Amino acid sequence: MRLFKAILLLMLVASIIPTVMVGWLSVSHTRELLVRDAQELAQEHVKQLRLKLGELLSEPTQPVLALANTAFFSRTEVEQRALLASVLIQRREVLAITVFSPQKERLPGLQAFAVNDIPPTAVAEHEARALSLIEGLTDVRYSEVAHQGPQGLPVLTMAFPLGDPVKGYIAVDFSLTAIQKLIQKERLGSSGFFYVADQHGHVVAGGTALNGETNVSHRGPVAHLLQQIAQSQSPDIEHFHVGNFGTGKEAVVAAYTHMPGVNWGIVSEQPVVQAYRQVEAMEQRILLGLGAAILVACVLAATFSRNLTRPLKNFTAQAMELANGQFGAEVHIRQKNELGELAQTFNYMSKQLMAYDMENRRLYESLEQGYLETIVALANSIDSKDAYTRGHSQRVGDVAVEIGKELNLPERQLKTLQYGGILHDIGKIGIVESILCKQSRLTDAEMAIMREHPAIGDSIIAPVTFLAGVRSCVRSHHERWDGTGYPDKLKGEEIPMLARIVACADTFDACTSTRPYQKAMPLEQAMQILDKLTGAQLDPQVVAALRAVLQKKGVRLEGHRQPVKLAS
The missing domain is CATH 3.30.450.20 (PAS domain)
Incomplete structure (x- = not known):
């Protein structure tokens, strides 16, 4: 029941949502009213100014028109x-x-x-x-x-x-000097101003806010007025309009009216920020009130949910431990309610998972050992055909793993490198022994057959699901950095990284092992060979990693003429 009450209180706190909705509706409605008031005020100022201008024009014209009488x-x-x-x-x-x-x-x-x-x-x-x-x-x-x-x-x-x-x-x-003085004296708020333009958009009278402009036809309200006059059937019709013109910092609230006799437009402009200052003040007050209400609601929610959130955080932390494989983690809750019962169930589940995990680990290690022994047996079946290459696959796998560690590859890729190094020549099972074990240089036709072993090896391990990551090592370990390798003519970083590492380890072991066509080279000479192949056959980054491995192992590059195995 305690948990039920806590949830009920949280649901009550959720009343903040309708409060926010009411506040938002109030802001929207009040904003519309204030915006309308600001626009009507601007329009009223323009109408009043038109009356004043009419009086200024009628005063000098009356005695002149009186001549007709x-x-x-x-x-x-x-x-x-x-x-x-x-x-x-x-x-x-x-x-x-x-x-x-x-x-x-x-x-x-x-x-x-x-x-x-x-x-x-x-x-x-x-x-x-x-x-x-x-x-x-x-x-x-x-x-x-x-x-x-x-x-x-x-x-x-x-x-x-x-x-x-x-x-x-x-x-x-x-003279229109009096009109000019009147326009300059009129103000709309702290930043609004008025000006008068003729039917071509030329300034008749204007304030200093125009910065000396004489043609204002490009300004939003004037352009709108001229468009309305052009579309009217009668040029003497009166036009009134108020609204927002422009965007961003240039946005203004403008109102205009038309004086038919002289065909002038009287325009007022005020920056939107200044015109709607009351709107912003109202919004700030309402938002402040909403903020206070939300703050109170949050304090209440924190107070009533404290007893609920603390145990849940404990549950979350221990669940993450389980997700990370730390089975046996327990939740300690003293409450005698639904949460306490849930904690007991969680602890029982965690202990059971720990027992299952230990059993699964033993089975997995046994399976993995069997896989590895099978892989080594396959590699030995290849090496046994040629006494000179005995142990070659295992050494390539060991060297590849050391290079991978130097390149900070994750553990899973290091294991793939181990398998890939051991199985890189598995395709040689499909090569006839007369070619595979030939002691002299191969002919072009025999070399073409020999070059089929990467593709053969790929097809051999393709059906084995857990060796899917090894396929690139087997198929692409004879690709060259310059794109002249085989079987796919891959170039540069198109060659998978693991295949580039196996290729480097393969070349290194070939140089430091005795073969029918060469004797084992000293490490110094072998690295010189690899340096020459860098950028043409081998990845420069991988060769640099191999050199770093040798330096960290403290191997001297002079005086060694035996095959080298880099043990961890």
């Missing part, structure tokens, strides 16, 4: 000039006024400027803008923003017809 062309020329001068005096934003005839010709004497010294180029530019506006003019029309003077002050030209039918046209230049 003064029966302008029915007055004397002196009165007409006085009316034009009064407009310039009333509104400092008005820079120039020009009156044109119905034939779109400037009327002499009916042109006035706010300053006396006007360069001819400025007059020409004013008249050019006016003429382009009055072409086909039936109502009030605005030009694109121009920049005038050495300081590049923004100027807007407005034109409208007088009389019905049309008796003439009036064109007026307005």
